[in-house]
Amino acid sequence: MIRKTRLFTPGPTPLLPAAQFAMAAADIHHRTPEFRALFTRVLSQLKDFVGTKNDVIILSSSGTGAMEAAVSNLTSPGDRVLVLTAGKFGERWSALTKAFGCHVDVIEKPYGQTFDLAEVKAALKLETRAVFVQATESSTAVRHDVEAIAGLLKAEKSEALFVVDAITGLGTTHLDMDAWGVDVLIGGSQKAVMMPPGLSYLAISQRAWDRMESTYNPRYYFDLRKERKNAAKGESAYTPPVSLIAALGASLDYIAGQAEGNLAEGRKKLVDNAETCAAMTRAAVEAMGLKLFAPKGYEAAAATAILPPEGTDSGIIVKGLKSRFAAIVTDGQGEMKGHLFRIAHIGFFDYMDTIAIIGAFEQVVAAAKILPGFEFGKGLIAAQKVYADRVK
Numbered sequence: 001m002i003r004k005t006r007l008f009t010p011g012p013t014p015l016l017p018a019a020q021f022a023m024a025a026a027d028i029h030h031r032t033p034e035f036r037a038l039f040t041r042v043l044s045q046l047k048d049f050v051g052t053k054n055d056v057i058i059l060s061s062s063g064t065g066a067m068e069a070a071v072s073n074l075t076s077p078g079d080r081v082l083v084l085t086a087g088k089f090g091e092r093w094s095a096l097t098k099a100f101g102c103h104v105d106v107i108e109k110p111y112g113q114t115f116d117l118a119e120v121k122a123a124l125k126l127e128t129r130a131v132f133v134q135a136t137e138s139s140t141a142v143r144h145d146v147e148a149i150a151g152l153l154k155a156e157k158s159e160a161l162f163v164v165d166a167i168t169g170l171g172t173t174h175l176d177m178d179a180w181g182v183d184v185l186i187g188g189s190q191k192a193v194m195m196p197p198g199l200s201y202l203a204i205s206q207r208a209w210d211r212m213e214s215t216y217n218p219r220y221y222f223d224l225r226k227e228r229k230n231a232a233k234g235e236s237a238y239t240p241p242v243s244l245i246a247a248l249g250a251s252l253d254y255i256a257g258q259a260e261g262n263l264a265e266g267r268k269k270l271v272d273n274a275e276t277c278a279a280m281t282r283a284a285v286e287a288m289g290l291k292l293f294a295p296k297g298y299e300a301a302a303a304t305a306i307l308p309p310e311g312t313d314s315g316i317i318v319k320g321l322k323s324r325f326a327a328i329v330t331d332g333q334g335e336m337k338g339h340l341f342r343i344a345h346i347g348f349f350d351y352m353d354t355i356a357i358i359g360a361f362e363q364v365v366a367a368a369k370i371l372p373g374f375e376f377g378k379g380l381i382a383a384q385k386v387y388a389d390r391v392k
Contacts, residue, residue, distance in 0.1 A: 003326040008357050010138045010168055010303040010330065013347040016194035018254050019247035023196075026246035035242060036234030042245055043231055045252040048263035049193070050170065050185060050203045052177045057227045058248075059200045060241050063167040063188035066200035068096055069222035070132075070163050070184050074208060076215045077101030079129040082160070084115050084149075088139035088333045089165060093132040100217050111336050112140050112293045112305070117152055124153075128160040135169025139333040141305035141342055142294045143173060150180040161208055167191055167200075171267065172274040172302040172346050183208040191302075192270060193255075194347040195247040204228075270347075274301040276390050277345035277354045283386045284358045284379030289371060293340050302346040305332075307339070309370045314341040320364035327360050351387060358383050 007014050028034045039058075046056040059065055075081060081102045083093045086109040097104045107115060107123050115133075124131070131153065135146050146164055153162055161183040166175060170185070171192020177185045182205070189199035204224065212225055226237045252263060259265035278301040282292060285306050293305035308314045314331055318341050321327040332340040343357055358379050365371050 005326040005328065006353070006356075008327055008329045008343050008349075008353075010141075010191075010342060010344040010346055011188070012190040012197055013192075013194060013344060014349070015196065016251050016254055016348050018250040019195040022246040022250035023243040026243040028242060030240050030242050031235065038249060039231075039236070039240070039245060040234040042249045042252065045249065045256075045263055046201055047203070049252055049255065049267050050177060050187065050201075051175065051264060051267065052185070052203045054178065054203045054205050055209075055228055055231070056201055056203045057224055057231060058236065058240070058245070059202070059222065059227070060198065060236070060238070061200050061222075062190075062197055063165070063186060063200045064092065065222065066167075066186045066188070066202050067092060067165060069219070069224055070186065070202065071096045071100050071102070072217045072219040072222060073212050073224045074130055074161055074163070074184070074215060075100055075102050075217055077217065078103060080105065080125060080127045081130045081132065082107070082120075082123055082125075082128050084120065084131070084133040084144070085109070086113050086115065086140065086142065086144070087111055087134070087137035089134050089137055091334075093134075093165070097132065111334070112142060113295060114142055114144050114298050115149070117145075117148055120149060121152055121156065124156060124158060124160070128158065130161040130163055131158075132163045133165070135164050135166040135173055135175060136300045136302045138168040138300070138302060138342075139336070140293060141300045141303045143169075143298050143300040145298075146175065146182065147180050150182055154181055161211060168300070168302040168346060171270045172300065174268070174271055177203055177205075189244060189248060192274075192347045193248060193251040195244065195251050198241055199244050199248060271301070273350065274345045276387065277301075277349050277351070278304055279390065280351075280354050280383035280386045281343055281345065281358065283382040284361075287378045287382035288362070288365070288374070303342045303344040305340050305342050308341065312368075312370045313338045316368055316370065317341050317361070317364055320368060321357075321360055324364060324367070325360040327357055329357075351391075355380065355383060
């Protein structure tokens with residue numbers, strides 16, 4: 001049979017054709033009225049996609065660039081900050097805050113777990129200037145409770161800014177930045193907006209903008225105040241990736257089109273879609289007799305992390321899906337390499353994709369003879385039942 005490559009990875013994700021066409025047609029100069037109109041429209045659309053009234057800034061970088069910008073713009077050397085980490089990307093917050101000279105308190109949980117609010121409360125100090133966390137830890141497919149952490153900061157009347165890496169959370173999790181009191185929410189282009197890597201964006205509260213006036217960590221290219229000033233004129237501070245911004249506009253138009261032009265409703269449908277695909281996959285995995293890595297109730301919708309059969313390296317499944325079906329899933333990261341694999345549901349995935357990867361997974365398990373008592377169809381039947389129950 002022919003082999004058709006399909007990405008089932010939590011970033012980069014499959015590309016939206018309309019975004020690809022928009023990139024190919026984006027032959028405009030960035031200091032022209034045409035680009036200013038495009039850029040202004042996309043910035044406005046991003047507010048609806050994030051779900052905020054706050055200003056949104058676009059950067060020409062991967063999501064890590066936006067994470068660095070949050071640290072460099074909001075902290076000064078010696079500031080005490082709190083990092084909540086339970087995976088590879090939480091560790092990135094630790095590394096970034098230390099690189100910019102912060103005094104870093106860390107709540108570190110084992111991969112696959114999340115945080116106890118009592119521990120967060122105990123670690124929060126009067127002088128804590130910022131709290132950093134992931135909405136979804138994509139290395140473990142665990143969802144952290146952003147709303148509860150934000151509520152704790154409010155209850156404690158903390159002056160700490162709350163900074164959330166929602167790079168895989170946006171478009172897969174229902175987030176309410178303004179109501180919850182999140183100060184910075186970060187997204188990336190290679191995730192739910194279904195386009196190539198290269199853009200990141202930050203929604204920033206007025207509290208965070210005010211903080212920037214008193215911080216003095218070095219910043220130049222990632223000076224968010226400079227970007228805000230230029231964005232008000234429909235421009236970026238430096239040469240932008242015009243084609244990627246055109247692609248972003250096309251992707252946001254597509255998401256809005258799923259709800260008759262209402263982008264906020266389209267975002268909700270995108271989240272619901274990810275949650276349905278994730279629920280189908282989780283049901284299939286458990287019906288096959290395998291275990292999930294994330295704790296019950298904290299499973300991410302962006303991706304599902306699956307433990308292989310006992311004594312089996314997860315690389316066998318990752319390689320089997322690629323070699324037999326050209327289906328690209330991801331192994332574990334860091335200390336979890338070989339111990340789990342992840343199937344993504346973020347962005348341009350649907351029912352058909354989910355059924356296909358579950359069927360391919362069954363074939364790989366059967367061929368590898370790694371699951372005693374395995375029977376074809378158990379996973380697919382469980383997934384079908386979930387879909388029938390959720391989509392009526």
